Amino acid sequence: MSFLVLQNIKKSFGQTQVVKDFNMSIDKGEFVSFLGPSGCGKTTVLRMIAGFESPSDGTVTINGKNQNSLKTSQRNIGMVFQAYALFPNMNVFDNVAFGLKVAGMAKPDIESRVKDMLKLIHLEHLADRYPYQMSGGQQQRVALARALAPKPQVLLLDEPLSALDAKIRVSLREEIRQIQRQLGITTVFVTHDQEEALSISDRIVVMNAGRADQIGTPSDIYNRPATRFVASFVGTLNIIEAIVSDPAANTIRIGDNLVTLREPIAALKNGDTVSIALRPEAGSMSETAKCDTMLSGKVVSSHFLGSVIRTKLDVGGSQISFDMFNSPDAALPQPGELVSLRFMAHDLLLVRE
Incomplete structure (x- = not known):
């Protein structure tokens, strides 16, 4: 059954329409990647799911509930950004615990949850370190743990690997996919890297000029491109x-x-x-x-x-x-x-x- 539904979504900034009649249903626990070049509208769609932007038209529904009138803080969304966005004055433990403290969770429960999250990302030994003392890959894993700690119903990742070098990117994308499968969390991943999308997704949305040119499995997208754009953008053809x-x-x-x-x-x-x-x-x-x-x-x-x-x-x-x-x-x-x-x-x- 569809868990996250985007129905007739449109978004305009002034006279410029950046998302045009976007429709998609995502199942619970599914990993979906939005793939496309810069300026195609993929991040704008993600921001509308998160509540950072409001659709000019259409509805965002999660678990049967219309999200349009809800603030970001009311949507139970986990978000991981390209630039990590960790608090520099907090150590790893406190960064991961931040959302739990805001939610008013009891201190013993916070400690237990943070320990579980740090174990999940294999950084238990770095709980007392600050962001500046860590590598980019480690910081991004902490950002992922912070997003997952409050048990969100949907996880959104906005080009989380693009600032990392190639070798770390490959290992971290595999780790993200493994964690996602382990938790069974519905996930939307934005990337311009076709190899990333092909390697970890259940389905891919190839976006072009504000529209979904094709939605399908990685095999369908690669082997049976529906349009000239998809054929030329995904893989060498x-x-x-x-x-x-x-x-x-x-x-x-x-x-x-x-x-x-x-x-x-x-x-x-x-x-x-x-x-x-x-x-x-x-x-x-x-x-x-x-x-x-x-x-x-x-x-x-x-x-x-x-x-x-x-x-x-x-x-x-x-x-x-x-x-x-x-x-x-x-x-x-x-x-x-x-x-x-x-x-x-x-x-x-x-x-x-």
Whole structure:
């Protein structure tokens, strides 16, 4: 059953509409990421859930209760910010205990709850330290514990990892996901990092210019992008312009190559231009590769990237990148070399606007 419902949400600042008719239902215990570039409206939606902003139109409902008229302090929301926002004059224990003291919890209960939270984030030994004595990753874990201490009904995280270095980001995002699963708390996570969203989410909302372009599982978002924006924003993707050859037979032409699509194109007509997408990892030059489709072209460039060899191929004027796993015996394709790229027809996606 839906626990957090955003219905017909709109938000304008002056004449500028930054969120446009946003709708979504989130189940209890679900981890949902809002993914998109800067300025797409994802943080504004988060702030409306938290009560920091009021919708220009629409309703925010949590556990069946309309939240629009409630202040932030009345919503039982836990919030973690990008900049940690810890109190510099308080040690770790007092930072985590702050919300509990404001709520009037008894001192023995506060001590017990804070100890539980510090154990949860593995920082029991740092209870007496101050924020300036801690690393960025440690501070963000304290901010997470502080947000969770009052047992909120929803946890909101606004780009909490973007200020950290890459290695700490990966370990902390895994820790956040583990804690979220352990507590079963409904969570909304805002990020512009597609790898973060793909790796830890139950579902992803890809936002573009104030709208949800697509809502789906990480697998759906990556493998079956619904729009050109989603296809280009999530992962690396080849967008290939093709000509419809035989709509009834779902056949298109890419350069000199005739290709049959799995997706029906009977609504189009012969000679129409269509955009086709292909993930770089879908193709192979190996003659033993499982395939039902081939594209022949000329190698433009080839780069050794450690675990991967990335090659760019010119196929009838379209440049297609594809990746091969490195092996000690692998030879880089040479510029000007004629090669065949092999893949399965179902790996080709018809891209809609």
